[in-house]
Amino acid sequence: MLTIKRLAIDTYPENTAFLLRRSNGYSAEQFQALRKIRVSGEGAEILASLALVDESLLLKPGEIGLGEQAFRRLGLPEGAQVAIEQARPPASLEYVRRKIDGDTLEDDEIAAIIRDIAAHRYSPMEIGAFLVACAGFMTTQETLAMTRAMAGLGNRFDWKAPLVVDKHCIGGIPGNRTSMIVVPIVAAHGLIMPKTSSRAITSPSGTADTMEVLANVDLSEDNMRAIVAREKAVLAWGGRVNLSPADDVLISVERPLRIDTFDQMVASILSKKLAAGSTHLVLDIPVGPTAKVRSQEEAVRLRKLFEHIADKLGLVTDIVITDGSQPVGNGIGPVLEARDVMAVLRNDADAPQDLRDHALFLAGRVLDFDPALRGGRGYARAMELLASGEALAAMERLIEAQGRQEIRHDPGAHVHEVRAGEDGRVTAINCQRVARIARLAGAPMDKGAGIDLLHKVGAQVRKGQSLYRIHAQSATGLGFARDLAAEDSGYEVTR
Template sequence: MLRIRRLPIDTYPENTAFLLRHANGYSAEQFQALRKIRVTGGSSEILATLALVDDEGIIGHGEIGLGEQAYRRLNLSEGTEVEIAQARPPASLDYVRRKIDGDTLGEAEVGAIIGDIAAHRYSPMEIAAFLVACAGFMSTPETLALTRAMVNVGNRLKWNAPLVVDKHCIGGIPGNRTSMIVVPIVAAHGLICPKTSSRAITSPCGTADVMEVLAEVNLSAEKMAEIVAKEHAVLAWGGRVNLSPADDVLISVERPLRLDTFEQMVASIISKKVAAGSTHLVIDIPVGPTAKVRSQNDAVRLRKLFEYVARHMGLVTKIVFTDGSQPVGRGVGPVLEARDVLAVLRNEPDAPEDLRDHAVALAGHVLDFDPAIEGGKGYSRALELLASGEALAAMERIIEAQGRKPAMPELGGFQHEVKAHRSGRIVAIDCERIAKVARQAGAPMDQGAGLYLMHKIGEQVSKGDTLYRIYAGSQAGLGFGCDCAEENSGYEIG
């Protein structure tokens, strides 16, 4: 028996246990051989990756150290006695090996894999093997099975309303923060819109990252229900309420691998919307030369996959193809994008027109779900709610209800301007490159990091004009961003 010692070490997403290498009455190497151990105390049990410690100041005799994730998931008090044993590999790993060999898996097999992933029985390496195998080939029935499995292993929110709407963009376009404008417009109209969002995977920030600049997003299911009952909508991080929890684990591995296949994307989005209790969903698919979807053929294929899975999951969808040829708005990064959003909601004269127009069009599609609105009139209603200030008022109430931040974080104090290398007209902007520069500068972890774009496609520039300004919270972040921009600014001048 070993006593639990809580160690303030963040090992997300893994459970990690720490054992003293010598003098504990067992051979640590026998556990190290399989790298995983089973930790059991009463009715609580976790599997954890093993790390051996040689410093008795960290772990003493008769103790087992648990990192933050393992300690929270085991849910036993510090000092409680537990037993350890070698962990047997999950049986579902046999299905992963079959997938690696090119087999098509059935619903029960996919369900077993996702169940074990959600229970944190897989290491990141094993999850990566599953993701890469699926990226090689995944059938439409497998995608549906993956979606169902991801819904089944988490919580499901229920709302006392026949119509629960949502809007989601597949991402890939820097600055495309339309959800934070669509949601308050829809809330001002009176429709239920419990918007849950993931954090950024491969982008400089996601909706949850930007909303976190203004308000608390780490909300419980009870708090979300309270806010929606009063304000009709919420803008929260989905990870806290355990909606499709396997997806959050998958995302943590997808992020460094930069994996974002159509099949995994569809399963991720639809599972979270179904789990959030949505009945009607507008999906924004930007199409452009450097977007996630680069051709009309790919857009149609993705649309059909969304429609197939959503239909079988009982979700009404409206798929909208939008312009993904360049970033939306001027800011790229949490603080900069929050400023753009507020400028649009406040109807400021210099607010980004493309962000405003895009958001109003999408809000119109969402409002068209309302049976009380005459067909096609959703756009004019959305425009009215934004222009009148009702959308801004709704956003202010949502921010207040979620927990307003005392002040918006400052922009990064380290700055650099990227100049045009020649005179001419801007003919293209590489969305991937712009996102990479912003991430290298520190976004989204550094909320004040990112880019402010001075020019868009079609505008004339002279040699030496500033194309965009890089912001970073540290000299190192600025250096990484500048090196990335020096290699390729992302702007093509004709």
């Protein structure tokens, strides 16, 4: 038996266990042969990757160190006694091998793979093999089976209401922070809209990152339920409440590999919406030359796949195809996006018109789910709620209910102006490029980092005039972003 020692080492997303190379009754060869071990005790168990330690100050003989993820998932206290043994490969890996060979898998085989992934029985390499095999070929039935399996694991909310609405954008457009405007509009109207969002993985900010500038988003399930009961809505980080946990594991491998197929996107999004308890969903598919979806034909194909899977799962959808040719709003990054959102909700004269218009359009589609409204009246109702200040009041109540952010976040003090190289008109903005520049500046981890867009497509600019302003909270971050912008600003200016 070994004694647990918690090690403050972040090994996300993997479980990692640490053992002294010597003095534990095993030879180094046995340690290296294990690769993955089963750690068990007091009715709990996890599978963990094994790392060997040669520094006796870190661990003593008879101790097993657990990284943060492994310690939390095992759920036993420091000092508890556990046993280790070599972990057997999951039986479902045989199905992965068949998928690699081009086979079509049955529903129960897909479910077994997803269960083992959610239980952290797969290594990132094995998950990557499964994702690449699915990217090569996946039937609609396999996509449906994957969505069902993912939604069936982890937590699942039931709001005890016939109408629970949600809105989702497939992403890829910087600054498109419409959810933080749609949710208070819908809440002010009285529909239930518990919005759970992820943190950004490859973008400069997600809804949770931006909302965190204003309020606490790390809410427990009980806290979320209480807020929704009182305010009809919430804007929270979904990772805390364990919705579709297999999706979080898959995403951690998908993103570095840049795997984002339509089938996996549909399974990811719809499984989260089902787990969140949604009954009706407005889905936004932006189309543009540097968006995730590049053509109208691709958008229609994706829309049909969403509709088919959602219908099979009993989720009512309204899928809209929108303009994704350039960033939305004036800010990219948590603080700058929060600034834009609040300017729209306050009806400020200088609020970004494109963000306001897009949010009102989507809010209107959500409100059209309300059977009490006449058909097509949702947009007019959304405008009323925004113009009257009722949406702003609903947002302020949400901020107070979730816990107003005590730390004031400001745009990063390290600033660099990216200027036009010639006179002309802005004819294109590369969404992927400006997003990458904002991330190199430090967004979203540094809340104040990002890009302030000073000109959008169609604007006339002079040589030397600032196109956008990079904000960073460190000189290093500013340097990285400035160098990338110098290679290619992401702006196309044509005479």
